[in-house]
Amino acid sequence: xxxxxxxxxxxxxxxxxxxxxxxxxxxxxxxxxxxxxxxxxxxxxxxxxxxxxxxxxxxxxxxxxxxxxxxxxxxxxxxxxxxxxxxxxxxxxxxxxxxxxxxxxxxxxxxxxxxxxxxxxxxxxxxxxxxxxxxxxxxxxxxxxxxxxxxxxxxxxxxxxxxxxxxxxxxxxxxxxxxxxxxxxxxxxxxxxxxxxxxxxxxxxxxxxxxxxxxxxxxxxxxxxxxxxxxxxxxxxxxxxxxxxxxxxxxxxxxxxxxxxxxxxxxxxxxxxxxxxxxxxxxxxxxxxxxxxxxxxxxxxxxxxxxxxxxxxxxxxxxxxxxxxxxxxxxxxxxxxxxxxxxxxxxxxxxxxxxxxxxxxxxxxxxxxxxxxxxxxxxxx
Ligand SMILES: Cc1cc2nc3c(=O)[nH]c(=O)nc-3n(C[C@H](O)[C@H](O)[C@H](O)COP(=O)(O)O)c2cc1C
Ligand SMILES: O=C(O)C(=O)c1ccccc1
Numbered sequence: 001x002x003x004x005x006x007x008x009x010x011x012x013x014x015x016x017x018x019x020x021x022x023x024x025x026x027x028x029x030x031x032x033x034x035x036x037x038x039x040x041x042x043x044x045x046x047x048x049x050x051x052x053x054x055x056x057x058x059x060x061x062x063x064x065x066x067x068x069x070x071x072x073x074x075x076x077x078x079x080x081x082x083x084x085x086x087x088x089x090x091x092x093x094x095x096x097x098x099x100x101x102x103x104x105x106x107x108x109x110x111x112x113x114x115x116x117x118x119x120x121x122x123x124x125x126x127x128x129x130x131x132x133x134x135x136x137x138x139x140x141x142x143x144x145x146x147x148x149x150x151x152x153x154x155x156x157x158x159x160x161x162x163x164x165x166x167x168x169x170x171x172x173x174x175x176x177x178x179x180x181x182x183x184x185x186x187x188x189x190x191x192x193x194x195x196x197x198x199x200x201x202x203x204x205x206x207x208x209x210x211x212x213x214x215x216x217x218x219x220x221x222x223x224x225x226x227x228x229x230x231x232x233x234x235x236x237x238x239x240x241x242x243x244x245x246x247x248x249x250x251x252x253x254x255x256x257x258x259x260x261x262x263x264x265x266x267x268x269x270x271x272x273x274x275x276x277x278x279x280x281x282x283x284x285x286x287x288x289x290x291x292x293x294x295x296x297x298x299x300x301x302x303x304x305x306x307x308x309x310x311x312x313x314x315x316x317x318x319x320x321x322x323x324x325x326x327x328x329x330x331x332x333x334x335x336x337x338x339x340x341x342x343x344x345x346x347x348x349x350x351x352x353x354x355x356x357x358x359x360x361x362x363x364x365x366x367x368x369x370x371x372x373x374x375x376x377x378x379x380x381x
Contacts, residue, residue, distance in 0.1 A: 030332065063368075081116065094122060098330040107133040143169040144170055158201075172245060175267065244264045248287075265299065267301055
């Protein structure tokens with residue numbers, strides 16, 4: 001299914017959605033306050049969430065002109081599958097709060113647009129339902145996102161189910177021994193809406209509603225997680241790829257290499273964990289440098305345009321992921337909204353490649369970027 005996807009038919013009412021920010025605004029107006037704030041907020045002072053997006057602005061693109069870009073090809077590979085362009089949907093829990101079809105709709109939209117998806121262990125549908133939904137459309141690959149659980153039996157059960165359903169990779173979320181400080185949830189007394197469960201974890205609606213998000217998270221999540229205990233154990237129980245999600249430093253990049261992980265996702269959980277950590281685009285270069293090509297590097301956080309994607313690739317990421325844009329697509333128009341979101345990214349990314357003279361994803365290198373310094377000319381990277 002990879003290749004240049006056909007445009008999503010856009011009804012007249014969608015003409016107002018021209019970019020991801022339009023989608024954010026429309027979705028935010030449609031969502032109830034508690035859900036909107038849960039999805040859109042970061043932690044504490046909202047510094048990292050804001051910087052995730054604004055940090056992209058300091059980079060400038062250095063275009064090469066008079067290049068024949070009539071056959072520019074945006075495709076690449078992810079998890080051994082040819083994908084139409086280097087973007088995937090990050091694991092985000094509770095998608096059925098944005099639209100009743102939740103992760104099922106996201107999976108279909110990703111499959112239709114020829115890209116892969118990660119399934120949150122806090123999804124509102126089972127791995128089987130989500131995989132099945134995507135596979136009904138195209139041979140989509142899925143990663144299963146996991147936390148380190150206190151209940152090893154449950155952790156193993158999820159791994160076996162992910163394997164049985166054909167998931168390719170585990171995204172082990174490493175940035176969340178405890179949840180970040182999320183004032184919005186406390187102010188709004190945020191509860192999962194009635195009727196929504198976390199079936200991958202075996203939790204029904206009634207059980208979840210009894211507790212705050214914070215309390216329920218700590219009921220099962222193990223804050224004693226660590227490299228030495230958890231990575232060799234994961235390796236010993238599964239052949240799925242192991243990716244560490246939430247790396248922000250050279251030190252942890254080296255650790256992931258030492259532990260034989262398959263990849264890292266440079267991520268700060270969309271600014272929802274520790275506020276004050278760097279924007280992911282600012283952490284990426286030190287991770288890329290430390291890796292020196294020895295481990296695959298993906299990135300997520302604050303990516304809102306095709307040009308942001310281009311900049312992340314130029315700085316050394318192989319592939320990028322987006323979280324909130326998929327939620328906004330769902331809230332706006334379910335499956336069609338997620339497809340519209342993916343189409344916007346695809347069109348912007350392709351146009352950015354063509355306007356910079358890049359004919360393939362491999363052409364996007366450090367030399368394509370410069371950085372603006374106060375009172376100086378553009379500095380080469
Ligand atoms: C509503 C919401 C729920 C999320 N749930 C999870 C989760 O269950 N597991 C996880 O590893 N990351 C989770 N994340 C973080 C995303 O995987 C991703 O790192 C982040 O959203 C990327 O930033 P962006 O939203 O700015 O694109 C969640 C993010 C949001 C916004
Ligand atoms: O909110 C999050 O960022 C997150 O990781 C999560 C955790 C539990 C349920 C839903 C989302």
